[in-house]
Amino acid sequence: MTRYAYFVDLSLCAGCEACTVACQALNGLDWSIRYTKVDRMLVGTYPNVMSSFVTTQCLHCDDPPCAAVCPTGATYKTADGPVKIEYENCIGCEYCITACPYEARTYDAAAGVVRKCSFCYDRLQEGERPACEQTCLTGARLMGDLDDPDDPIHEKISAPDVIHIEGTSFYYRLPEHIDRAALPADFKPSAATFAWQSIIQPVGQIMMGSTLAAVLLSLAVNAFKSRGKEGAQDGNS
């Protein structure tokens, strides 16, 4: 089995945004659409200011709500971890944008579909590595397979100061002066999305089915009754 994960050492990130641009070039994106973003963090007051960067992208959640709400199944979790979109099946309903806890998705108005980072899944299938990782000048990014004991990612993420974003495929290491709050929060399922998908939808569909069944039963009973009455009388009052 394969279980892909991603480690970003933000203490090495220089904020050059090469990852953003490599990704845009590879995916042929408009410059306004970024699958991977780089935010600058400033800590302290002048002249004692420390600057560092936080990169974010789709965290490839273990139980992705975007896939749960997708009406066509265009978004789905692959067996080896990455959450993927089949763009030809996307109808642009944007439920996934609403469901995503990490603002990782963008509506591409020109194409009428929602886009996001795919973990370079197609490249992984061909034995290549994600473009953002390959292009990183400082070596801050490392993709790996958690199920492969020899994968170098194990050495990186086993360090005590590495933070796993719970419920996702992402691990970060922070520079000393930046605290946990700068990173994406641990994954927490949304009560509303759960209520919609697991309560309202099935209950609503059962209710509509029951109504239809009641109508059909009534139809049958009344048809049977009127047949029984045929000949006995013409109209009933």
Place this chain on the structure above:
Amino acid sequence: MATARIGARVPAREEAAVQQDKVYRFSLASRLAHWNHALTFLLLLFTGMGLVARGISGLVGPEGLRFFGQLHRWAAVPFTVLTIPILFFGARKAALRWINEVFRFDRDDLRFFPAFVREFFGMKAESPPQGKFNAGEKINSILQIIGWPTMVITGWMMVYKTSFPPAVMQWVIMVHSGMAMLLGCAVLGHIYLATLMPGFREGLSGMISGWVPAKWAKDHYRKWYKEITGE
């Protein structure tokens, strides 16, 4: 049988017109408002179901669903903007009476439900006397009066989903979807009663020509019949 007390060839008011063997139930504006609401709602329900239920969306395919999405937004326009103005300009008095009446349930209204269930499944039942709207129609009306603004507000928010906080939209989508299915149940029953169910389908003409058979009105809407005919 009702004597023709008022010679009403072109009835102006819903409450007053009686002819030899029929009574006037719904004015042209009331009927137009009903059919605008009904037809746009059915189109919205049909196209909307595909956008949430994966079984249906699998049958239609992504191209079909994109078209459904377009239809859904276009049908939302007459659904949103036409019904209230038609009622306001064409049937203000009748609409106010309707709103006033459907929220009031007297003892006869409550007794309607057990009798209705029996009748619905073909058992013998004595339905208590009803006003212009029977208790079932009152429930359906309340669902529409609450459901229409709910669907309109949440629906147009969904057109501009990304302008609102995702946490808000998650609840909005849930409400839109749940209310749609509740209204879907109501419309299934409503259509069946109005077109096929003996004892109820006779009322369909009231929403087409506006007139219903006097005898049927007397049997099913005893209090209303007394009010308009004096008998």
